[in-house]
Amino acid sequence: MFKKIAGILIITFIIAASLYLLLEKKSIENQSAKSTAQSEKLDIAVSIYPLAYFTEKVGGDFVTIHLITPGGTEPHDYAPTPIDIITVESSRALVYNGAGVDAWADHVAPDLRKKGIPVLKMIDYLSGVSKESVDPHIWLDLILVKRQVENIVQLLTDLDPNHESIYKNNAAVYLGELSKLDDDYKNGLVNCRLKEIVSAHDAFAYLGSRYDFTIHPIAGISPEDEPSAAQLAALTELIRQKHIQTIFFENFVSPKLSETLARETKAKVAVLNPIEGLTSEESDAGKNYDILMRENLEALKKAMLCT
Ligand SMILES: [Zn+2]
Incomplete structure (x- = not known):
């Protein structure tokens, strides 16, 4: 008898807990749908810090950057957590470097493309750098950084044509700063x-x-x-x-x-x-x-x- 009652209680508890989790999930989904509509920001997943910085420079107030490699972590060997993957999959686009510094993104990219989520693998879009290059450190070359900024403008404009002029203006300001930095390197x-x-x-x-x-x-x-x-x-x-x-x-x-x-x-x-x-x-x-x-x-x- 006691066993029977305990069994019923356990089953009741499991049903109640499942219902609670289901409702909780719905309410989180509603909240996030609401906040996207309110902010109108583009959620962009980015693999490594320098690309996150350049994307922020171009996107300004109209993007929310989700940097996957955490601060203080050496990216060459970083393996994303399941939560990282969920973040990437729920973003509007993924920007990553290529050539091995964020190798995990090569594995995620085909799936994203299948789902219609744009993927910008930066090293593939830089003239003068071979797609087969095994050296990923393209963010340390200021001229290559300028091209990266232009590629980011293209991506954000494709996703959000209403703010094209803002993305272009932000990029123009930053490209000017990069030219100055490049001059200082040349002269220095x-x-x-x-x-x-x-x-x-x-x-x-x-x-x-x-x-x-x-x-x-x-x-x-x-x-x-x-x-x-x-x-x-x-x-x-x-x-x-x-x-x-x-x-x-x-x-x-x-x-x-x-x-x-x-x-x-x-x-x-x-x-x-x-x-x-x-x-x-x-x-x-x-x-x-x-x-x-x-x-x-x-x-x-x-x-x-x-x-
Ligand atoms: Zn390195």
Whole structure:
């Protein structure tokens, strides 16, 4: 008898809980439908920080950015959570970089396209960069960034033609700032006694080829690709030979190898930021892509003895 009553109670509880969850879900759905209608903002999912920053620059008040790689996380090896995937699938578009820094997005993209959600894989839309390129660090080349901004204007205008003039104006202002930054890089790095740097991972090849200096990375394209003992020995020899005086490290990679190389070659260590994401300290200090690019310029001028 007791067992029977307990069984009935359990079944009643399960039905009540299911009903409650169903109603709760409905009310959340109603709320979100309401808020979309009210704000008229475009929800855009973006894989990595620099693309989120550029999209925000163009979209301004008319976009809500959902950055998938969390702040303070190194993106090369980030795996999205189920909630990330739901966020992407409920957005109006996905903007991602390609060439492996956000490899998860390659797996999600076909499904999104099937559902009619536009996907902008940036590296596929940059003339001068091969679709087969294995170097994803296109956000560190200011000329390539300008093209990225233009692609974002196109995407937002396709999604929301009513605000085309706003997106174009926002982009024009930002493209002007990027031109100024590009000029400062050109002028700042033209007169340097050294034309070579040692970086923590292989993030600066586009930047180096744009402003004509050579990068010797300690790790590979991903910070996870650590060097062998022989590679480290060769790098130590090269630092001595070329009289390189600064060994760079970066925020998401352990500085151990940079410090060891610096100690062995009596060089200094300094930060060169690949701007793959913002740490909480950087966000708290109000830093952003543009500010970090300027800090990088100052660091490069010092390391390459530019006047
Ligand atoms: Zn990288």
